[in-house]
Amino acid sequence: MKLKKVLCIAMTAAVTAVSMAGCGSGGDQPAGTNEGADTAQEGESDGGSESDAAAGGTFKIGGIGPLTGGAAVYGIAVKNGAELAVKEINEAGGINGAQIEINYQDDEHDAEKAVNAYNTLKDWGAQAILGAVTSAPCVAVGSVSYEDNIFMLTPSGTAVDCVKYDNAFRVCFSDPMQGVESAKYIGEHGLATKVAAIYDSSDVYSTGIYQAFAEEAENQDFEVVAAEAFTSESKSDFSVQLQKAKDAGAELVFLPFYYSEAALVLNQAAGMDFKPVFFGCDGMDGILAVKGFDAALADNLIFLSPFTPTSPDETIQKFVGDYETAYGETPNQFAADAYDGIYAIKAAMEDGNVTPDMSPSDICEALKAAMVNITIDGVTAKNLTWEASGEPSKEPMVVKIANGDYAVVDDDDAAAGGAEAVNNTEAADTADAE
Amino acid sequence: MKKLNKTTKSNLITYGMVIVLFVLMQALVSAGQISSLLQGLLVPLCAYIILAVSLNLTVGILGELSLGHAGFMCVGAFTSAFFSKCMAEAIPVSGVRYFLAILIGAACAGICGILIGIPVLRLKGDYLAIVTLAFGEIIKNIVNILFIGRDEAGFHFSTKDTLSLGLSADGEVIVNGPQGITGTPKDSTFAIGVVLILITLFIVLNLIHSRSGRAIMAIRDNRIAAESIGINITKYKLMAFSVSASLAGVAGVIYAHNLATLTAQPKNFGYNMSIMILVFVVLGGIGNIRGSVIAAIVLTLLPELLRGLSDYRMLIYAVVLIVMMLFNWSPKAIAWREQYASKFKRNKKEAA
The missing domain is CATH 3.40.50.2300 (Response regulator)
Incomplete structure (x- = not known):
């Protein structure tokens, strides 16, 4: 009886060994072929022609x-x-x-x-x-x-x-760089004096940017009046966060997260008649392609992006x-x-x-x-x-959405663009009021 | 030797299996006959085996369905990683530090097990399953909002962000909310993992076959009968649950000290992981410890060995899982297997 068990274990071990060794040699195979190729190349380069090798x-x-x-x-x-x-x-x-x-x-x-x-x-x-x-x-x-x-x-x-x-x-x-650049851009171009931030506290990317943004904001000429978090489990309803931002009198809302959630934020902000300047990061790229999203809502949305598919560059x-x-x-x-x-x-x-x-x-x-x-x-x-x-x-590109399309804001007239954005919002506000 | 009783023999086979596998893998590693994929999987395998065995204690022996096992693993992982990160300079000897980290991880997870167990074990069946599921999610979410930093003034805590920690300039953020803990020393090795598996098996198998184990199984089989003969239900339930939790904490320690980054996501510490461990237990056989070990090995290796199928990998994995479940546990398949086994035995006897 005991012998049988021992035999059984030995057999199992043998089978495992064979299968593992199989894996091992399978893994080694490419290396082996490489060696073969190496020797072949050496042979060739001995012949003198390096490019052939x-x-x-x-x-x-x-x-x-x-x-x-x-x-x-x-x-x-x-x-x-x-x-x-x-x-x-x-x-x-x-x-x-x-x-x-x-x-x-x-x-x-x-x-x-x-x-x-x-x-x-x-x-x-x-x-x-x-x-x-x-x-x-x-x-x-x-x-x-x-x-x-x-x-x-x-x-x-x-x-x-x-x-x-x-x-x-x-x-x-990097995350901090985006946060710092965003804060600098908002501060240097005087986009707002009261800023609210909404971020995804369960996401590494979003919190990383927000933390750096909040740190840099202290050196800049604006005040963070509200910082509201949401989590990946509750990313469909932003009315609470937006209401707080609105009550705090925010002129600009910073949205360091991806476009799918940002589309909801813009939609819900429009629904509650809250029209600040919205400012995003590179995750915002792609917002105009969201199905069922009214592109007019994204007008004047500004975001930092390394890449814009509509850029005229060859x-x-x-x-x-x-x-x-x-x-x-x-x-x-x-x-x-x-x-x-x-x-x-x-x-x-x-x-x-x-x-x-x-x-x-x-x-x-x-x-x-x-x-x-x-x-x-x-x-x-x-x-x-x-x-x-x-x-x-590399320099981050500043992209602003105008007339349902992305447009790159040149750094030279960015200040003007920024001021314009604020004016536009005000204009929109008055238009609505009428 | 001939007089070894049946349970001892069965236990020895389980230990023997682990030791043989270990020797085999060590031999292959030292001979360089093993792919780096497999080599990298050795330590996680140890963690998953311990998780499966420890959950089997709750599900198989105590007879309660727990869906929050990953929560205990999470507690063990984060407390031990926090300890190791803080003590990386104070205790330069990795062996000592890791040993202490294991104790801390196991203790914290065990304490959590007791705290959760006291209210939760008053429920049974589906209700208990749902409550443990909720507990696992709570743990994960708490870890995700926790910020802990350290500077010369001591530790700073916050549940908001790193700024509100108020660290001095040379302060260091240790637990960074959803970004978790990065830079945990990599102290987990295959050898330590196997020793921990053996210790886990020793604890669980001895508990099962002890007086307490029989009491626990009596509660599982008939609670009223067990109560009527004077078994303290709360005590034994809590015992099984907390031992199971602290062993899961040990698995968490191994997991945390194997990767440079530790984040609490649904994938590794949420219900996905809890269900995954439950799958190991169910496939291996509820109450069958050796089966849990084998199932954990097979199901951890399977998706990695299927990498060659690229896009169809997860689909094939799911199909294979269904087929294995059917083959192992459908009554027809069991009857078929038994028929063949008896035929095989008869043939052997006739040949003899």
Whole structure:
């Protein structure tokens, strides 16, 4: 009897061993093929022609983002934007002749799953990571990729800690930067003296911006008269928050959250005859595309954005056109960030003279050094450069909605635009009163 | 050795299974024969096994459906991560710090279990399930509004935002509301995780087969009969519930010390997670501890091993889950399995 049990355990162990070993060798396989390719390349370069050697290789770039669940819309946009850029680069001859291959893994907007996705990419042989898309997964991936020394560029991880380590860079603005820039813009352009803020206290992005905004507001020439929070469970009714803002006499309401909720806020504010200036952040981009939303309500809405699909700029128009043909929808800023991210990796790889046969760790060292040298003329900014801290250096665009369309406010006449906005609101008020 | 009784033998098989798996994985890791995906999954696996075993104590042995198990995990995770973050400099030896963190996580979750258990265990059945569900959500939401900072003047608390903490210039925000705790030291290792699994199994299996365990099962089987022979219902119910809660807290400690960031979202500490743990328990068999261990391993690995299917991954995962449930627990499938098993045994006997 006892022998039988022992035998049973041994058998189970054996079966598990076989299956695990199967996984192991499966994971090793790409590495093995790489080695094969390496030797082949060495052979070729011995022959003298270096470009041939490079042309034989493939750069493996891994992507991490939510493809399922509540945040899937961001992850899918990033995936599409990145794939579009990869396709263009490959068609134009690749990076120094080497093609790019991208493998995009789902993280379900969960830190633990993001680490699993990262490990999957590592097994696949990823040489650089574009991700993660959302903040908490990004922080988790950042710490493991730092241990492995794999280069990481997040298109849209806005939390401060996303680029804590020196191997991590980002394309988007950080949360505090958006908050500070918003407060500065409102203060410097004299948009209002009494400001109310409504934010999502259960969301990292929203609270991050609000906190920085509130801190900077103390240095600016306006007063925060009301700060009202809501949570992801109660994001359909904003009448309480709006009423408080109205009672406090707010002339401007700061809305640091995504457009889907902002559309409701604008709707409900119109319903209670409250017409301040509304000011948003980059999450506001896309509000005019909300189904059933009266675009007239968004008139004079001002927001900071790195990307506007209607901009007349040639690069942007080409990107928007290609994206619409490929995926049948207008790209949002996530897609744009990812598109620029891939081009940034390309530029850094060219600057660092990276070849596909280098190890991910060597590539990381080269890219880290190259990131501070490169300048990108991308769709989210002109003359986009990076600091060694991982932060991008670019000017936020100020976008104002007028006549149902986005319009970029030039910095020179922004003050005039701002004043105009206030006047318009007043005009609207008087019109209503009549 | 021949005289080992049946329960001891069954327990030894359970311990043996865990130890064999551990030795096997360690051997594979040291031989470099294992993918980094699997290697990264080892520590979370430990946490999920402990969660499944501890929930089985409430659901299988106490016979009460609890949907707030992730709440206790959350308490353990946040208290221990808070401790480790504060003490990262004061206690540089990671082993000692982690040991204390485990104790703190288990104690806090256990205390929460008692506090919640006193009112909640007066209910039974569906009502208890709903109340525990609500409790889990409360814990998650409290953690999401909690701001704690530290400077030279001590700790500052707030439920509003970081500004109202009133920190001095070199102060540090430790718990940052919905952004949670970032930068928890990564102290969890596979070896410690396995030791904790063994301790959990030891506690749970010994409790089940002790006098108290029999009292708990008597309450499950017939409350009135148990009460009539003088069993203190409240005491034993509370005992099972709080032990289960503090073990969930231990799982939370492992979880928190494995990732650089800790946020309380529906996905990891809300009802989604509670249901997930319940699925482990139900698939493994209610009241079957060894089954919980196996189910936790299978269901944690499955979605990761299906990554190759990309877009269809979650769909296939759900389908496989349904098929496994049917195969394991539908009466027809059980009858079919038994028929084949007896045929197999008969054949063997005849051959002998």
